[in-house]
Amino acid sequence: MTGHLTTRLLALLLLLTCATGSHAEHALTLYGEAPKYPADFRHFDYVNPDAPKGGTLRLSGLNGFDSLNPFIPKGNAADHIGLIYDTLTYHSPDEPFTEYGLLAERIERDPDNLFVRFQLRPEARFHDGQPVTAEDVAHTFELLTTQGHPLYRQYYADVAEVVVESQHSVRFDFKHGHNRELPLILGQLQVLPKHWWQGNDFSKTSLQPPLGSGPYRIGRVSAGRSIIYERVADWWGKDLPVSRGQYNFDRVHIDYYQDMSVALEAFKAGQFDFNLEYSAKDWATGYNSPALKRGDILREEIHNHNPVGMQAYVFNLRRPMFQDRRVREAIALLFDYEWTNKQLFYGAYLRTNSFFANSELASSGLPDEAELELLEPLRGQIPDEVFTTPFKLPVSDASGIIRERRLQAWQLLQDAGYRIEKDRMVNADGQPLAFEFIIAQTNLERVLLPFKRNLEELGIEMTIRRADVSQYINRMRSRDFDMTSAIWSQSSSPGNEQRDFWHSSSFDNPGSRNFIGLQDPAIDSLVEGLINADSRDSLITHTRALDRVLLWGHYVIPNYYTDSWRIAHWKHLQRPAKPPLYDYGLFTWWIDGQQPQVQEAAE
Template sequence: MSPYCPYFNCRQIIVLLSLIFCCQLSYSSTDQQTIIHSHAIAMHGEAKYPSGFSRFDYSSSLAVKGGELRLGQQGGYDSLNPFIAKGNSAAYLGLIYDTLTVSSKDEAFTQYGLLAESMEYPEDRSWIIFNLHPHATFHDGVAVTADDVVFTFNTLMEKGNPFYQSLYGDVESVVALSNKRVRFNFKNKLNQELALIVGQLAILPKHYWQDKDFASSSLEPPLGSGPYKLDSIDPGRSISYQRVSDYWGKDLAVNAGHYNFDRIIIDYYKDGNVLLEGLKAKQYDFRVEYSSKQWATGYTGEALTKRELIQEEIPHQLPKGMQAFLMNLRKPLFQDMRVRQALGLAFNFEWSNKNLFYNAYTRSQSYFSNSELAATGLPSAAELAILTPYKDQLPSSVFNQPYKAPVSDGDKYNRKNLIRAMHLLKEAGWRVVDNQLVDSNNQPFSFEITLVQPSFERIVNPYIKALKKLGITAHIRHSEVSQYINRLRNFDYDMIVGGFGQSLSPGNEQKEYWHSSTADTPASRNLIGIKNPVIDDLVDLVINAPDRASLVTRTRALDRVLLHNHYVIPQYYIASHRIAYWNKFQRPAISAKYDYGYQNSILTWWLKPEYLKGQR
């Protein structure tokens, strides 16, 4: 499952449902196989919500429409096309678009229909048919058809962000069977997830795009079919969306309690500190906080004392993936695993957590932290069955040592780890000359750490000082947002602070992260540049897992191999959402336990009656 939507800051669009003979599933058969007819499709097991359900549990029947929601965003934007690898697209553009299906946020991975009223697929999931809702229309009143679906898929594969080619590479063809019926044919029967993730396509209007240059970054307002449409833009400063009063899907059960604000306005701020001050000054209404320092020290003032401005931590059950210092393996400097391991030993997490993070974080020990997917201890018998055939191609530690990120004594010196790091560097052929680490050609060990967030300097600077003790020269390279995005797309960096978000049902997106085929593709998410045939095979095994048990085992095996190759320097995570908001909202009694980033939950909130009357 892709852990986030394929366009910047998009919503996870909500579900359409239809009655199918008053049953959750119905079946028909051909001479060859049984065909399932359903309103939903689950990766493993059955869907939680049966046909005819009234709403998701994390929405509320008490929600009322009206008023404004104002949000803050750091950076800027120069594009309204979120589907291509050009420009920096505006936040929340996903509000404009509907997808064929959408995930519920209280299941590991189940897709319910939105534009698709129902689905048909064989038990082996070698193809899937989407039956489009008869009333689905774009904002200009033109009906959504199967031709739009075919056009969308082909356009994204040919002109969209390169990751679409990786994500949907096993789709053989997309065929319009009729005006409201479209079929996706798959190349094999192994990729069980594919029937679900093709439903995540945001459908584009063919009649709007067919005479335009889709591959060009543009500020021309796009046409969609979703609950909101573009209201106004002020590039680099703000963007606003207006709720569509005659939205075709407003009365669907899956949209119940969602999209309650008449207008959503996003204001942009260049500086993160100013962004926080904007919230405290009532310039916007709601914020997800990512900085432990700001969370601990930045929320002060009478408004907080009086509970007019609320600080709240909401525990979640989400995999936290891996946030880390990422080394670019395309650079010769980082190709020796001993060097990568030495660089990891120089990062003093325990000191940083105490002195910089107010002990708010847990050290990341997995690419699937905070979940059952994480590798722990030594390999199980089931993992060994997968890994043993590759024993000669893997670090021996995969089999005889549990992975554990380096631990310091918590003081600022980190002597034991730095001594170990120096031994590894010497083994790799490096030596110290005049306090500078050099290779056999007397070339110094020097690299840049590219940052887009100035707030990360306080984390990176102590690391740079530690590296200096090893004779390594590291510099911070600052980039503004658009420049940083271009650097990532072209892999123009030595080291960055980055991460890999994960879902409870990893699948095709793992190919984008780790597979050799994506390492040299500009704009791919293989930011590290991994080219490892064993990892390629493990990724394929994860994608083709036939059931939940094998998915967990295969993911743990992949996790273990990634960890023991020391491709990254793990940082930290927190198993809760930290949010701050002005006390003007009401919200559902039940929170969605799998809402990634909590950015989507605000779309189920609504204003208190006094604010609907125009008061702020």
């Protein structure tokens, strides 16, 4: 009985707090600053509110799919499956971190950040006509945190309770008030229909089209080969300010390819409309075609204002051979980025020098006074170089000759107890320094082969192992790899997802992105401090401090990045003149004119 009284008293106190200190808003920002768009805005600046509706957007996917459930750590979900779902709020790609009401008409955040309340729009409907209710929100949260991907448990770890207050009001109570990001990431919750999932097994992969409430529904599915999304003509949210000028295609048709080079030939043959290019070589030479010369294919580079995060070759510290920092640093010295960029990438890339590259969040030089306040208590637990030496990646003359770096690597390996025996690098027990690099993309092999040769010259054996997509995913989830290539994407406001990347709590979670295998109390404390930062300046300081410690740990071999989106599309696909700052806004585009006559793609 006492427990029930306590719960009711807490609820009453929260209601009183709300009545006296908080008020409902149309948008949430991270630190309470004014959003870019006022409560009476009619549409975002980066859309064409009069864009014509109609036609089919044809896209490509890679390596197939075997699931329509993207929320669980099983299977490979279809691309763009999020189109069928609505979220409580809409994340603005025109601002660093602002959420505008979508399913939620109004949002109330407690002044002490102890709860957030979402008032749902009464008109919100699932595709079967059933209303979207607070019960659906609560049930979604329960499904995700009990049966969903482990990321959700990390992401929402500071939620104490979900309270259904009425049919259209739901409140999330927090364990403490330090997690400033939590109300905003809860707004990004894709709401699932309780009545539909009660009759279906959420924990299993399935190709049964699930029920949603978003601007599209699933039309036709050809297992692993193609999927078609159909625009919901009477979508309940089509006239909302966050929706005007968006979702202009009647259909989104995605065909899957097993090889990127085959997909490029299919694009040039007119078999799909839009291609986001990742290969510098293909961008430089791969689009030459009669269609490009006629002007039927357009190529654009749109500046990317986002932090690019870290793309790198990753050491799995769960492997004993990689637990010595000197060994990791020695191996990294043998990757010749300058030669690779010149010879393989046409000089198109910049070197990634931070886990938050291309942003003000990246560390540089020596730590300033504010960073030292965070780092000094960790002295002795983190590399000494954090305090004494600016982190710099080695630079070659791009000739392919790296004798000096090879000598540095040899010295580090000697210090770690290695020696050369019969042209092989071996440790004190005579075990060779040999490891496997697992990949799922053939185009990465040409980048790894020169690295492999540099390693062999020092007696280190690296085997390149190509796995099919399902095998690769399973091995990554089970942490059954030595090295691999990975990307940690970052936002302008990093937060709770950092637990999933670097925190000890994610070490054993098979679906987490803690590929490195970090279990370090010092890093844990920096991650928690970042999540609990109470101002933008504090967030920047915490992020830079974390960045320094990760860099000096030599946990990865940083790769390269471009600060633009490289986009090719057929000319009938039109876009607004001004894209949003942090996206290329594909679903603000529209069709104007005839699609190309499809030709047979080259084999």
